[in-house]
Amino acid sequence: MIDLEQVRKVALLARLELTDAEEQQFTEQLNGILGYVEQLSELNTENIEPTTRAIELSNITRQDALEPFEDRESILGISPDREDDFFKVPKILGS
């Protein structure tokens, strides 16, 4: 069961301004939705990874993998300021 306090807390976190009547209404509605969730929980899906799409798509984003970049000098060369093999940045600590 979801109670009024939980709805108030979530509404506050979501920065939603609800009236007293709305808080009561959404407490009831969320309990109705909880019925849907309970339907789903009756199936054993513990070892199944959640998907994110209606159909698995493989071309949305590239792999987020580390890769050595060969041309070190070209990256250092486009920095606003450098010193030897380092990027030089404004001092932000101390006086």
Place this chain on the structure above:
Amino acid sequence: MTASTLPLTAAEITTHLQQGDFTAQELVTATLERIQTHNDRLNCFTTVLAEEAMKVAAETDRRRLAGESMGPLAGVPFAVKNLFDIAGTVTLAGSKINQTNPPATQDATAVARLKAAGAILVGALNMDEYAYGFVTVNNHYGATPNPHDPTRISGGSSGGSAAAVSAGLVPLTLGSDTNGSIRVPAALCGVYGLKPTYGRLSRAGAFLFSSSLDHIGPFGRSVEDIANAFHVLQGSDDRDPICTDRPATVPNLSGEMDGIRVAVATGHFSRGLAPTVAQALEKVTTALNATRTVTLPEAARARAAAYLITASEGSQLHLSRLQNQLDEFDPATCDRFLAGALIPSSWYIQAQRFRRWYRDQVRELFKTVDLILAPTTPCPAPFIDQTTMDLEGETVLVRPHLGFYTQPLSFIGLPVLSVPIHLPGELPVGVQLIARPYDEQTLFTAAIALQQAGITHTPLPLVVCQD
């Protein structure tokens, strides 16, 4: 050429134009007159682009006279649900809130592709606010009544798109479908409505609702028109990261059913059918010689999961508007968006976990069958002011339950074509033809077979004929 000689299908229009029976300017003039005559009562159009359409029509005629190459839809008037971007026009998405947005700077990809094929855009169409609804009873822009019985709904959320085709105002429209928003109004208005495979057609420039479920697709009065529109709408698109880069396919409209294994969906899909819907399904089942049945496992739970995902994603999309402009929402959508904003993430993740399980189960089914038949809605169009309906002897709310048979299918992105069945003396209803992902061809094959056999057809509503 006069407004009363319409409606024609897109294919008939291109033939007449090629033969010189009339010009594109005469056609667009007649189309605009027809819209003007009927729109006060039918409330399909929220924007009519008369001046722009006439300019394009003049250019179409000039090109034809000059012997220049013409696109496959040259001269065909079309209109789009008002969530598609039209350059120079504010994209309303059925809302009041969007009225203050700047006009779109470029056309949605789907609009641009139809224009590139020669079709002429004449306007934008009514819908449920932010596509959250199955009724097209919009608090800001009014209801779009059903052309077959104006005391009833057109269905939604693409109600304007379905009703405009049904009433013969334009031969071709575009809509969007998250849980049934193309198929439900197509069924209730008695026209064809295609929801292709998820990611098959670009959604760039369409105002999304629930990204992991949103599709776009065409409405038409014939299978040829649907197939031709689908053909030109295909193609990868950098502006829509979920749009497939599979090569475009050319629909084959031979109607040759040999080798296609057809089954009727049982279980959830055989529950709660009104007699008219059951008869319509039986007619299609017999015509396609479907002698077997299949059960999509846990389809009722798929509806529950689709609801959770839709409410969560839709609410997150609109969160800042819910925080700052709550009183400007349509009361009919506001509550559901707010409830969705309060759904815990663990519930959403559980629904996504179930989605993968369900998708894998249904994929297995398609190893033994190529085409599945199911009703589109439980009943013909309800009345505009009707809030509840009977489903299996229980009184349930109309709005969520019109998607009873459509939600478990879009949930896993299957391609579905709703075909129109008109039984004598009854309101139209629809039957869903369902195929495995990316196999729209099987839908076209079965649909053309049904059309050729006279099982499906799109008679003009009496209310329009009498004007």
